[in-house]
Amino acid sequence: MESLMNAAEEQQPPSALADPWSLKPESSKNQKPKGVGGFVLVHAGAGYHSESKAKEYKHVCKRACQRAVDRLKAGALAVEAVAAALVELEDSPFTNAGMGSNLNLSGEIECDASIMDGKSLHFGAVGAISGIKNPVLVANRLLSEAQKGKLSAGRIPPCFLVGRGAHDWAVGHGIPPCPSEKMATKFSLSAYKRNKRKMELAEKMETGHKQAKKRRQSSENENGSGCLDTVGAIVVDLEGNVAAAVSSGGLAMKHAGRVGQAAHYGCGCWAENACNMNPYSTAVSTSGCGEHLIRTMLARECSAAVQSEDAHQALLEAMQNKFISSPFLVGEDRVLGGVIVLRCCRCVEAQPSKHIQGILVEFLWSHTTESMCVGYMSAQDSKAKGIGNTVVLERAAENTAAPAKPHTALRSSHVLSWAQKPEELDVPYLFTPPHWMQNKGPALPPPPPPILLRLE
Amino acid sequence: MESLMNAAEEQQPPSALADPWSLKPESSKNQKPKGVGGFVLVHAGAGYHSESKAKEYKHVCKRACQRAVDRLKAGALAVEAVAAALVELEDSPFTNAGMGSNLNLSGEIECDASIMDGKSLHFGAVGAISGIKNPVLVANRLLSEAQKGKLSAGRIPPCFLVGRGAHDWAVGHGIPPCPSEKMATKFSLSAYKRNKRKMELAEKMETGHKQAKKRRQSSENENGSGCLDTVGAIVVDLEGNVAAAVSSGGLAMKHAGRVGQAAHYGCGCWAENACNMNPYSTAVSTSGCGEHLIRTMLARECSAAVQSEDAHQALLEAMQNKFISSPFLVGEDRVLGGVIVLRCCRCVEAQPSKHIQGILVEFLWSHTTESMCVGYMSAQDSKAKGIGNTVVLERAAENTAAPAKPHTALRSSHVLSWAQKPEELDVPYLFTPPHWMQNKGPALPPPPPPILLRLE
Numbered sequence: 049m050e051s052l053m054n055a056a057e058e059q060q061p062p063s064a065l066a067d068p069w070s071l072k073p074e075s076s077k078n079q080k081p082k083g084v085g086g087f088v089l090v091h092a093g094a095g096y097h098s099e100s101k102a103k104e105y106k107h108v109c110k111r112a113c114q115r116a117v118d119r120l121k122a123g124a125l126a127v128e129a130v131a132a133a134l135v136e137l138e139d140s141p142f143t144n145a146g147m148g149s150n151l152n153l154s155g156e157i158e159c160d161a162s163i164m165d166g167k168s169l170h171f172g173a174v175g176a177i178s179g180i181k182n183p184v185l186v187a188n189r190l191l192s193e194a195q196k197g198k199l200s201a202g203r204i205p206p207c208f209l210v211g212r213g214a215h216d217w218a219v220g221h222g223i224p225p226c227p228s229e230k231m232a233t234k235f236s237l238s239a240y241k242r243n244k245r246k247m248e249l250a251e252k253m254e255t256g257h258k259q260a261k262k263r264r265q266s267s268e269n270e271n272g273s274g275c276l277d278t279v280g281a282i283v284v285d286l287e288g289n290v291a292a293a294v295s296s297g298g299l300a301m302k303h304a305g306r307v308g309q310a311a312h313y314g315c316g317c318w319a320e321n322a323c324n325m326n327p328y329s330t331a332v333s334t335s336g337c338g339e340h341l342i343r344t345m346l347a348r349e350c351s352a353a354v355q356s357e358d359a360h361q362a363l364l365e366a367m368q369n370k371f372i373s374s375p376f377l378v379g380e381d382r383v384l385g386g387v388i389v390l391r392c393c394r395c396v397e398a399q400p401s402k403h404i405q406g407i408l409v410e411f412l413w414s415h416t417t418e419s420m421c422v423g424y425m426s427a428q429d430s431k432a433k434g435i436g437n438t439v440v441l442e443r444a445a446e447n448t449a450a451p452a453k454p455h456t457a458l459r460s461s462h463v464l465s466w467a468q469k470p471e472e473l474d475v476p477y478l479f480t481p482p483h484w485m486q487n488k489g490p491a492l493p494p495p496p497p498p499i500l501l502r503l504e
Numbered sequence: 505m506e507s508l509m510n511a512a513e514e515q516q517p518p519s520a521l522a523d524p525w526s527l528k529p530e531s532s533k534n535q536k537p538k539g540v541g542g543f544v545l546v547h548a549g550a551g552y553h554s555e556s557k558a559k560e561y562k563h564v565c566k567r568a569c570q571r572a573v574d575r576l577k578a579g580a581l582a583v584e585a586v587a588a589a590l591v592e593l594e595d596s597p598f599t600n601a602g603m604g605s606n607l608n609l610s611g612e613i614e615c616d617a618s619i620m621d622g623k624s625l626h627f628g629a630v631g632a633i634s635g636i637k638n639p640v641l642v643a644n645r646l647l648s649e650a651q652k653g654k655l656s657a658g659r660i661p662p663c664f665l666v667g668r669g670a671h672d673w674a675v676g677h678g679i680p681p682c683p684s685e686k687m688a689t690k691f692s693l694s695a696y697k698r699n700k701r702k703m704e705l706a707e708k709m710e711t712g713h714k715q716a717k718k719r720r721q722s723s724e725n726e727n728g729s730g731c732l733d734t735v736g737a738i739v740v741d742l743e744g745n746v747a748a749a750v751s752s753g754g755l756a757m758k759h760a761g762r763v764g765q766a767a768h769y770g771c772g773c774w775a776e777n778a779c780n781m782n783p784y785s786t787a788v789s790t791s792g793c794g795e796h797l798i799r800t801m802l803a804r805e806c807s808a809a810v811q812s813e814d815a816h817q818a819l820l821e822a823m824q825n826k827f828i829s830s831p832f833l834v835g836e837d838r839v840l841g842g843v844i845v846l847r848c849c850r851c852v853e854a855q856p857s858k859h860i861q862g863i864l865v866e867f868l869w870s871h872t873t874e875s876m877c878v879g880y881m882s883a884q885d886s887k888a889k890g891i892g893n894t895v896v897l898e899r900a901a902e903n904t905a906a907p908a909k910p911h912t913a914l915r916s917s918h919v920l921s922w923a924q925k926p927e928e929l930d931v932p933y934l935f936t937p938p939h940w941m942q943n944k945g946p947a948l949p950p951p952p953p954p955i956l957l958r959l960e
Contacts, residue, residue, distance in 0.1 A: 158669075169832045171799060175631070175763070176666050194795075197835070201699070201706040204755060206762040207795050210632050211667030213614075213761015243657070250657040299660060305669015306662040307631070312769060313798055323831060339650075339663050342769055343627060348801075375779060376625045379653070 085286035086120035086427040087390070087409050088113050090133050092143050093278050094335040094386025094415040101142055108140040109423030116283055120427035126291035126319075126331075127165040127191070130283040134161070134184040134293045137279035141233040145279045146182055148233040149297020151240040154304050157231050158211075159183040159297055160311035160338075163191055166290035166319035166329055170195050175210040175311035176304075177218070181226040184295045186218040193221070210307065236297075243301050278310055280317060280333030282390045286427075288407050290331040290390065292317035292347070299338065308338025314348035315341050326355050328391040336385030336417060343376045346385060354391045359410050363389055367414050386415025388422060541742035542576035542883035543846070543865050544569050546589050548599050549734050550791040550842025550873040557598055564596040565879030572739055576883035582747035582775075582787075583621040583647070586739040590617070590640040590749045593735035597689040601735045602638055604689040605753020607696040610760045613687050614667075615639040615753055616767035616794075619647055622746035622775035622785055626651050631666040631767035632760075633674070637682040640751045642674040649677070666763065692753075699757050734766055736773060736789030738846045742883075744863050746787040746846065748773035748803070755794065764794025770804035771797050782811050784847040792841030792873060799832045802841060810847045815866050819845055823870050842871030844878060 090112045092105050116133035124132075138146025138161075149157045161183035162173035172190030174183050186209070194205045209217050219225050278296035294317040296310035309315035315338075319331040330351040334341050341347075353366035372383050389412040413422050546568045548561050572589035580588075594602025594617075605613045617639035618629035628647030630639050642665070650661045665673050675681050734752035750773040752766035765771035771794075775787040786807040790797050797803075809822035828839050848865040869878050 152669075168835070169799070176669060195835070200710060201703040201757070203703075203757055204793055204795050206759055207798060208763045208768070209759065209761040210763050211669075211761050213608075213632060213667075213759060215761075217759055217761065247657040247659075301657070301659055303662055303665065303669060303673055305665040305667050305671075305673065307664045307666055312664070314770065314801060337660055339660050342663060343625070345770060345804075379624070379651070 085407070086117070086126070086129065086284055087411070087424070088116035088120070088129060088133055088281060088283045088427070089388050089390055089411045089413075089422065089424040090116075090137065090281040091279060091333060091335055091386070091388045091413070091423075092137065092140075092421040094384070094417040094420040096417070097419045097421050104140070104142045105421045106423075108137060108142060109421060110425075111140075112136040112279075112281060113423050113425035116281065117425050117427045120283070120285055124285070125167070125287070126283040126285040126289045127163065127167070127188070129285065130281050130291040130293045131163060131184055131188045133281035133283070134163075134279065134295050135182050137281070138182050138184060138295050141235065143279045144297040145295040146184075146297075147231050148236050149231065150300040150302070151232065151236055152298070152302050152304050152306070155240060156304065157228055157236075157297060158302075158304065158306075159295065160308050160316070161187045161293070161295035162311050162313070162316050163187045163293040164291065164317050164319040165191060166292070166321040166331060168195055169320065171207055171313055173208045173311040173313065173316075174214045174218075175208065175307035177209075177211065177214040179215050179225050179228050179231075180218050180223060181231065182223075184293055185223055186214060186221075187293070189218070189221050189223065208311065208313075210311075211305070239300060247301060278308075278316075278335040280335060280388065282317075282319070282331035282333050282388055282411075284329065284331070284390060284392050284407065284409055286407075288329055288392060288394055289321055290319045290329045290392070292319040292331040292333050294333045294335075296335075296338070306338075309334060309336075309341035309346070310338065312338075312342050314345045316347060318347040318351040320351060322393065328355055328393050330354055331390045332387055334385060334387050335420070336415075337383075340371075340377055340380065340383055341385055344371050344374045346371055346387060350387050350389055354389055354412070359389070359391055359412060363387075363412050363414055367416070372416060384417050386413065386417055386420045388413045541863070542573070542582070542585065542740055543848075543867070543880070544572035544576070544585060544589055544737060544739045544883070545844050545846055545867045545869075545878065545880040546572075546593065546737040547735060547789060547791055547842070547844045547869070548593065548596075548877040548879075550840070550871040550876040552873070553875045553877050560596070560598045561877045562879075564593060564598060565877060566881075567596075568592040568735075568737060569879050569881035572737065573881050573883045576739070576741055580741070581621075581623070581743070582739040582741040582745045583619065583623070583644070585741065586737050586747040586749045587619060587640055587644045589737035589739070590619075590735065590751050591638050593737070594638050594640060594751050597691065599735045600753040601751040602640075602753075603687050604692050605687065606756040606758070607688065607692055608754070608758050608760050608762070611696060612760060613684055613692075613753060614758075614760065614762075615751065616764050616772070617643045617749070617751035618767050618769070618772050619643045619749040620747065620773050620775040621647060622748075622777040622787060624651055625776065627663055627769055629664045629767045629769065629772075630670045630674075631664065631763035633665075633667065633670040635671050635681045635684050635687075636674050636679060637687065638679075640749055641679055642670060642677075643749070645674070645677050645679065664767065664769075666767075667761070695756065703757060734764075734772075734791040736791060736844065738773075738775070738787035738789050738844055738867075740785065740787070740846060740848050740863065740865055742863075744785055744848060744850055745777055746775045746785045746848070748775040748787040748789050750789045750791075750803075752791075752794070762794075765790060765792075765797035765802075766794065768794075768798050770801045772803060774803040774807040776807060778849065784811055784815075784849050786810055787846045788843055790841060790843050791876070792871070793839075796827070796833055796836065796839055797841055800827050800830045802827055802843060806843050806845055810845055810868070815845070815847055815868060819843075819868050819870055823872070828872060840873050842869065842873055842876045844869045 090109050092109055097105055112133040115136045116129040119129040119132045137143055141148035144150050149159055152158055156178060158176040158178050160175050163184060164171045170191045172187040174186045177183050177186065180186055190207060194207055199205050278294060280294035282292045284290050294310045296308055298306060298308050317333045320326060322329045332347040332350045334347050349370040350363060350366050353362040356362040371385060377383050390409060392407050392409040394407055411424060413420065546565050548565055553561055568589040571592045572585040575585040575588045593599055597604035600606050605615055608614055612634060614632040614634050616631050619640060620627045626647045628643040630642045633639050636642055646663060650663055655661050734750060736750035738748045740746050750766045752764055754762060754764050773789045776782060778785045788803040788806045790803050805826040806819060806822050809818040812818045827841060833839050845868040846865060848863050850863055867880060869876065
């Protein structure tokens with residue numbers, strides 16, 4: 049595996065790992081970072097993204113990045129910015145989250161969402177919630193309420209609410225309800241009808257062939273992976289605080305009440321500021337088949353993995369050993385998932401006289417699905433040229449579209465590095481070109497290069 | 505810390521760690537273990553157990569152990585036996601699970617439960633489910649359905665269902681509904697009324713003192729820890745397969761829709777058979793404050809910890825570093841929880857000519873709460889004398905009843921070892937007496953010895 053080093057890493061060795069945040073800027077005392085800085089990385093799911101909708105994916109990722117950047121510029125911390133990005137992603141009728149979510153077996157929309165703040169390590173989540181336009185706002189409110197401490201009579205505030213109770217709590221905390229019928233779109237309704245017909249046909253065929261007992265092995269490839277497009281975002285603010293969030297309408301034709309990874313601690317998102325034990329701050333958001341992501345706790349595993357020196361190598365190994373070849377997924381014929389990962393550390397300019405602090409950010413993504421849509425933006429210079437603001441809609445080669453489990457492999461994996469140097473805006477971006485992994489399984493043709501959709 | 509070694513460990517060194525299960529009995533091919541063997545460990549919660557109900561706790565733990573043992577003797581695997589134990593614990597009106605569960609803010613019963621099979625590593629869970637007498641049976645059914653593979657049209661079966669959807673799925677799979685009013689008991693209803701009055705009074709006082717903003721720090725000690733008595737069980741069968749389960753009515757006066765650790769992967773229970781990476785099979789079930797147990801993923805952390813050589817020392821360290829002093833619970837003034845842990849490895853008699861295989865079982869428990877109720881039984885000789893069948897209702901010393909967070913310490917921690925040697929029934933039990941930990945925090949008076957309630 050090729051080792052990736054870039055100019056940023058060479059120029060700016062991380063400060064002492066034992067206490068990487070020892071040189072905090074003054075602003076940390078005021079809870080609000082001064083100045084402008086920070087970085088956001090969003091995804092519109094790992095699954096299958098139609099080429100015809102590339103433009104819409106591009107626009108929603110751009111808007112989501114912009115929303116987070118606007119919040120960062122207004123002095124918001126990472127957790128506020130990440131929630132703002134998620135609201136934009138949920139509001140798009142093209143993503144499977146909030147508006148336009150997949151319908152369940154009963155024709156209803158039930159959403160999962162969660163958010164984690166790397167600074168306080170608090171977490172909030174909602175599962176199978178109906179009638180709320182932005183589930184992430186409920187998760188975020190749960191997080192912020194829990195940070196305030198105990199409720200009356202010493203009761204411990206909840207971090208995870210589901211179903212009707214979650215809806216009522218949200219409304220009770222000022223989050224407006226939204227009629228479920230308004231959340232369904234033409235597209236989601238027609239997909240529901242199509243899926244229902246397909247399911248009925250499959251069940252009829254299976255009964256006809258008297259294969260009821262073996263029915264479950266018969267139709268692996270019919271679960272359109274287009275339905276896996278959970279959305280998420282990860283953010284680092286100027287102070288180096290990280291936050292992560294994820295939101296999903298869940299699998300198409302799921303049973304009512306089914307909760308996926310997006311509401312599950314350690315599975316849908318993870319964020320952890322650097323501490324004595326961890327030299328790097330890390331944030332992760334996942335997408336894919338919820339059951340696979342729950343049983344492998346993929347967000348937390350990836351976060352732990354990238355504490356090692358070579359983040360890209362560590363992520364590849366985590367995706368291979370903790371996901372594709374995980375003992376927890378031995379019985380699964382295909383393992384569907386994708387992650388976006390951000391890690392950062394504070395670093396000091398080599399010339400000690402200057403005392404210039406910067407944050408070295410590395411962002412990575414990797415997936416086993418046919419495509420994954422990723423966008424990223426810097427708060428330091430949102431109109432920057434180069435690769436600073438980019439949406440990547442990435443597609444695997446046609447002939448690797450549906451490999452069986454032994455052939456399930458990472459479709460692609462990337463690492464890019466970016467250094468925020470507040471005093472030296474002339475070199476804000478440092479770029480390592482996409483790096484295609486060597487598949488460990490049977491040789492696959494190399495995937496085509498990603499489609500780089502430049503933001504206007 | 506005193507090192508605990510016992511006769512079993514000295515006599516029977518574990519076989520090669522690289523593949524500890526290489527010497528499987530023939531029965532493993534038939535999915536059903538032949539002969540009689542296995543072990544069960546149950547808990548009726550870490551919290552506060554009234555002395556006046558000691559007899560009832562003793563009886564329910566005994567019955568739960570007996571149910572699991574009956575299943576093991578009938579040739580059941582660990583996962584079936586652990587579910588049977590849970591049904592008995594849920595059916596008791598004295599435990600906070602199933603019948604007699606705590607009522608939520610709205611006066612309803614909503615239960616959480618989960619089960620994990622160490623052999624297949626499958627997991628099933630239900631959250632905030634109403635109108636089902638035995639939530640663990642729904643979790644178990646989700647687990648077994650998922651093991652069958654995909655649903656029609658390639659849909660992935662759920663591992664986690666909540667609320668109304670979970671109820672409907674259960675009824676659709678032949679689990680009978682139970683009117684919620686039948687699940688409430690005189691005790692749970694009067695506790696609800698008492699708690700409601702207390703809450704209203706607390707809120708009135710807080711408003712009266714115009715301390716609305718500071719209300720949350722004012723009444724930490726009023727959340728009766730008697731309400732934390734989640735139940736659980738862990739089992740190893742004759743083949744050495746492990747399984748774990750947990751079930752809870754949740755915190756008293758919780759918000760409707762709140763889901764605690766009992767439904768959360770990695771937090772309420774964990775079971776993992778030995779494999780190439782793990783020399784020991786481990787099973788864990790937790791009890792305590794759900795939010796604390798979720799945010800620390802305590803079940804999985806304890807499971808991972810006891811892979812090291814000295815299980816007791818490892819559990820003490822895990823409880824101290826991953827729970828009491830966890831960076832995830834920095835803001836909490838008290839950290840409430842307890843665990844039961846089982847680890848085992850196959851071992852071969854020192855005299856190679858005999859080729860006698862046994863399973864060395866170590867079982868441990870530890871808690872930070874005022875009391876914890878634990879029972880255990882062997883399937884090999886359920887009428888055995890000695891400590892083979894015992895219920896322990898353990899209480900901390902009076903003057904350590906409610907320490908503030910910096911003083912939160914393990915109330916007690918135990919390890920016992922037991923060797924199953926099918927061919928040599930004359931020495932079935934090997935016992936290490938309870939070992940009281942050295943508290944790392946400020947010195948606490950040593951807790952009194954546990955009350956050992958011998959089973960009739």
